[in-house]
Amino acid sequence: MTTFSVNGRPVSFDGDPKTPLLWVIRDHVGLTGTKYGCGAGFCGACTVHINGRAQRSCQTPVSAVASAKVVTIEGLSPDSSHPLQKAWIAAEVPQCGYCQSGQIMRAAELLAGTPKPTREEIVAHMDGNICRCGTYNRIIGAIQRAAQEG
Amino acid sequence: MTNRLAAPEVSRRGLLAGLGGMTFYFAWATDGFRILPANADQPAQLSPWVSIAPDGTITIRTVTEMGQGSSTAIPLMIAEEMDADWSRVKLEWAPSRADIYGWPERNGGRNMSISGSRAVMMYWNDLRTAGAQIRRVLMTNAAEKWGVDPKTLETKPSLVFDPASGRQFGYGEIAAFGSVPDQLPKIEANELKPNGRFRLIGKSIPRRDLPLKVNGSAQYAIDVHLPGMAYATALHSPVHGNEPESWNDAAIKSMPGVVMTLKIQNGVIVVAESFPQAIAARRALRVKWSKGKTDAFDSVRAVEDDYAKILDDAGAPAKVVYAVGDAGSAFSGAAKTYTNLYRSDYSYHAQMEPLNAVARFNEAGDRLEIWDGSQDLGRSRDLVAKSVGLKPEQVEVHQCYLGGGFGRRSLADYAAEAAVAARAARRPVKLLWTREEDIANGMFRPITLQCLKAALDGSGNVVGWRHCIVGDDGHLSLVTGGMRISSYYNLPNQHLELRNVDHGIRIKHWRAVAHNFNLFAIESTVDQIAADQGLDPAAFRLQKMSVTPKARRCIETVVTMADWSAQRPAGRALGLAISERSGSLGACVVECSVNRTAGTIAVHKVWMAADGGTIVQPEAARANVESGIVYGLSAALHERVTVRDGEVEQSNFGDYNVLRMSDMPEELHVAFVPSTAAPTGLGEISTPCMMPAIANAFYKLTGKRLYHMPFTPERVLAALKT
Numbered sequence: 001m002t003t004f005s006v007n008g009r010p011v012s013f014d015g016d017p018k019t020p021l022l023w024v025i026r027d028h029v030g031l032t033g034t035k036y037g038c039g040a041g042f043c044g045a046c047t048v049h050i051n052g053r054a055q056r057s058c059q060t061p062v063s064a065v066a067s068a069k070v071v072t073i074e075g076l077s078p079d080s081s082h083p084l085q086k087a088w089i090a091a092e093v094p095q096c097g098y099c100q101s102g103q104i105m106r107a108a109e110l111l112a113g114t115p116k117p118t119r120e121e122i123v124a125h126m127d128g129n130i131c132r133c134g135t136y137n138r139i140i141g142a143i144q145r146a147a148q149e150g
Numbered sequence: 151m152t153n154r155l156a157a158p159e160v161s162r163r164g165l166l167a168g169l170g171g172m173t174f175y176f177a178w179a180t181d182g183f184r185i186l187p188a189n190a191d192q193p194a195q196l197s198p199w200v201s202i203a204p205d206g207t208i209t210i211r212t213v214t215e216m217g218q219g220s221s222t223a224i225p226l227m228i229a230e231e232m233d234a235d236w237s238r239v240k241l242e243w244a245p246s247r248a249d250i251y252g253w254p255e256r257n258g259g260r261n262m263s264i265s266g267s268r269a270v271m272m273y274w275n276d277l278r279t280a281g282a283q284i285r286r287v288l289m290t291n292a293a294e295k296w297g298v299d300p301k302t303l304e305t306k307p308s309l310v311f312d313p314a315s316g317r318q319f320g321y322g323e324i325a326a327f328g329s330v331p332d333q334l335p336k337i338e339a340n341e342l343k344p345n346g347r348f349r350l351i352g353k354s355i356p357r358r359d360l361p362l363k364v365n366g367s368a369q370y371a372i373d374v375h376l377p378g379m380a381y382a383t384a385l386h387s388p389v390h391g392n393e394p395e396s397w398n399d400a401a402i403k404s405m406p407g408v409v410m411t412l413k414i415q416n417g418v419i420v421v422a423e424s425f426p427q428a429i430a431a432r433r434a435l436r437v438k439w440s441k442g443k444t445d446a447f448d449s450v451r452a453v454e455d456d457y458a459k460i461l462d463d464a465g466a467p468a469k470v471v472y473a474v475g476d477a478g479s480a481f482s483g484a485a486k487t488y489t490n491l492y493r494s495d496y497s498y499h500a501q502m503e504p505l506n507a508v509a510r511f512n513e514a515g516d517r518l519e520i521w522d523g524s525q526d527l528g529r530s531r532d533l534v535a536k537s538v539g540l541k542p543e544q545v546e547v548h549q550c551y552l553g554g555g556f557g558r559r560s561l562a563d564y565a566a567e568a569a570v571a572a573r574a575a576r577r578p579v580k581l582l583w584t585r586e587e588d589i590a591n592g593m594f595r596p597i598t599l600q601c602l603k604a605a606l607d608g609s610g611n612v613v614g615w616r617h618c619i620v621g622d623d624g625h626l627s628l629v630t631g632g633m634r635i636s637s638y639y640n641l642p643n644q645h646l647e648l649r650n651v652d653h654g655i656r657i658k659h660w661r662a663v664a665h666n667f668n669l670f671a672i673e674s675t676v677d678q679i680a681a682d683q684g685l686d687p688a689a690f691r692l693q694k695m696s697v698t699p700k701a702r703r704c705i706e707t708v709v710t711m712a713d714w715s716a717q718r719p720a721g722r723a724l725g726l727a728i729s730e731r732s733g734s735l736g737a738c739v740v741e742c743s744v745n746r747t748a749g750t751i752a753v754h755k756v757w758m759a760a761d762g763g764t765i766v767q768p769e770a771a772r773a774n775v776e777s778g779i780v781y782g783l784s785a786a787l788h789e790r791v792t793v794r795d796g797e798v799e800q801s802n803f804g805d806y807n808v809l810r811m812s813d814m815p816e817e818l819h820v821a822f823v824p825s826t827a828a829p830t831g832l833g834e835i836s837t838p839c840m841m842p843a844i845a846n847a848f849y850k851l852t853g854k855r856l857y858h859m860p861f862t863p864e865r866v867l868a869a870l871k872t
Contacts (some may be wrong), residue, residue, distance in 0.1 A: 033366015
């Protein structure tokens with residue numbers, strides 16, 4: 001039995017401890033904002049926060065989050081009011097939207113540690129997250145906007 | 151065209167039940183809208199486009215959303231002519247009924263396919279007309295109530311008002327007492343709003359899907375959960391066309407959580423209690439596959455060697471794609487001729503959401519529901535029905551958001567697998583292809599070899615044009631689309647030809663399809679001719695290429711945007727190209743540099759001018775063109791699938807490279823050439839502009855030409871050595 005919290009709510013999972021956290025979040029907890037993109041750590045669509053750090057949930061066995069605090073896109077804010085979420089809409093970032101939960105969670109980690117990142121810092125931090133619709137420059141703009149207004 | 155609609159009736163589907171008010175069912179037919187009597191044999195076949203509730207809520211159906219914004223743009227076109235208050239408009243997905251929710255095909259049928267970036271373009275006339283008809287019905291009802299001539303009434307957003315008396319009715323109030331006539335009023339084209347009177351079109355109304363895409367609540371097919379659902383994945387033959395003969399079935403079935411295995415024609419499906427269990431079982435599968443004709447296929451050898459032999463073989467079967475004038479005479483009388491060969495590799499869609507669908511049968515097994523993020527709900531329904539021996543009307547496909555489409559999601563082979571698995575497992579099934587499966591069993595943009603020949607007269611004008619392409623056209627114009635140049639270069643003597651091949655490799659439409667490699671060849675050759683004459687590439691096109699007025703405007707716009715003649719920073723140069731797709735024209739300029747040691751090309755800035763007619767949603771259209779630029783840059787610089795011994799060699803994003811943030815140009819500039827013409831497709835216009843523009847900038851920087859896309863470091867270094 002692995003116990004941890006997701007978005008502040010206790011979760012216990014008694015399946016295989018090697019089960020990737022991604023599938024526990026999606027199919028056991030029922031929070032589907034966190035996406036499966038590659039299952040191999042290449043794309044970042046499955047990014048969540050584990051004790052405040054952005055991690056790839058597809059590469060994280062559930063046993064590794066015992067007692068940890070996991071935050072998903074659904075828990076980033078109660079009402080889409082995180083500065084990044086507001087900036088994402090203002091800059092009309094999403095297209096297909098599938099990668100955007102991971103992008104926002106990754107960006108939230110950046111702003112938590114570096115409130116006023118340069119463009120180079122943004123690119124270096126975000127480069128592991130693929131957006132196939134190519135919204136990268138709008139993502140950069142939205143992060144800069146959130147940094148200014150947040 | 152006689153436009154009729156059905157009498158109002160509460161939807162039997164229940165989707166809009168309980169609203170009351172007025173419901174507008176348009177049954178499309180070859181001659182326009184057709185009335186379906188309320189007491190017809192199959193009243194349940196009626197399904198509404200638009201409903202107005204007494205509280206003023208207007209519900210409009212919409213068709214699909216893969217990121218381009220058309221789920222907002224399509225209902226916006228109805229709302230504009232209805233004069234609806236957009237803040238009172240609710241959107242719902244249309245059911246999988248192409249006869250009702252499709253756009254008009256040339257042959258009189260209806261089609262729900264959202265492809266070629268043509269959603270707005272295809273629905274433009276019908277949906278605006280429908281909106282105007284609804285507005286007229288509302289005005290007529292108000293006029294009858296007030297005892298006045300409807301022609302004296304006007305509308306404001308969701309209000310009919312009488313300027314003479316100042317009276318007004320909200321649309322919801324009318325819906326509470328009004329009726330819909332058996333025959334809809336006829337609307338002439340000149341009764342639709344002129345562009346200057348639009349309140350919604352052209353105003354960049356916020357996309358309805360965006361708020362759902364920043365908090366995880368947008369529902370993709372992969373997010374659908376049904377009670378009792380099992381999870382499935384598939385392993386397909388690594389060589390297309392081969393079949394599973396046997397596998398380690400007992401070992402697989404003994405694995406934790408495995409519910410069953412299932413043989414399908416081209417693979418094995420594993421059904422389990424969870425995805426990790428299904429994926430683990432797939433990984434453990436050891437399948438003996440049959441042998442087939444594709445086993446020996448090698449894509450590198452094909453595109454490098456075999457295709458050249460086909461090109462050299464005068465007796466090879468050839469099909470004329472297009473011919474005008476007398477190309478033979480133009481070449482025999484030419485002052486100068488050019489012959490260039492260009493090649494292109496396979497390319498994979500790499501949509502971020504791997505292919506998946508959810509299937510559920512009813513207890514009796516004669517009704518099937520599918521949840522799919524589909525580019526073509528009607529075709530998805532037909533294909534799924536066929537796969538399980540049902541009639542299309544026994545299948546309902548529920549639309550979901552698409553995690554990218556790019557042409558791949560107009561064929562629901564994966565949804566058919568979900569249906570087959572759900573029937574066998576006797577419970578709902580979500581079937582998901584792993585990323586590895588999505589690539590290994592991908593459907594690719596075909597490999598090609600192209601031979602381009604140009605004939606010049608004594609003044610350096612291009613007067614003859616020959617373009618021969620070797621590749622797999624797949625009966626879908628997968629290599630011949632985009633060969634025609636007459637919408638931008640109206641050259642007098644042309645001969646375009648296909649030499650078709652079939653390797654048994656799965657091929658498919660891929661954003662801008664054949665325009666990608668064809669425009670690469672066309673615009674590279676034009677650039678070369680300009681350079682040989684010592685002429686500026688933009689000036690050459692405007693002077694010597696019989697350029698059409700629309701193309702001229704795009705070139706003139708983009709050279710102004712890019713400040714084309716201005717000095718660039720050291721080590722950087724510009725390349726220019728024209729593009730054409732789905733009725734739109736475009737021209738782009740890219741600013742590039744080359745790392746001569748690493749063999750890499752960096753694109754620093756991109757300017758794109760596009761003529762897409764009337765722009766319904768400018769900000770969404772701009773985003774769409776930006777997306778097309780990035781897709782094109784990625785294809786030009788990185789994306790390459792190779793097939794060896796019939797098997798795809800790439801397996802995930804580790805070896806199939808797509809553009810990442812660090813590759814991005816620091817500036818993307820998009821402008822639309824002003825136009826009041828009907829809309830044309832914009833989501834693909836920029837993609838095929840990137841390959842030739844980069845190659846032309848590379849020439850400006852190095853004096854060398856690139857002839858094979860993508861422009862991998864290996865090819866760039868080889869070109870630098872020539």
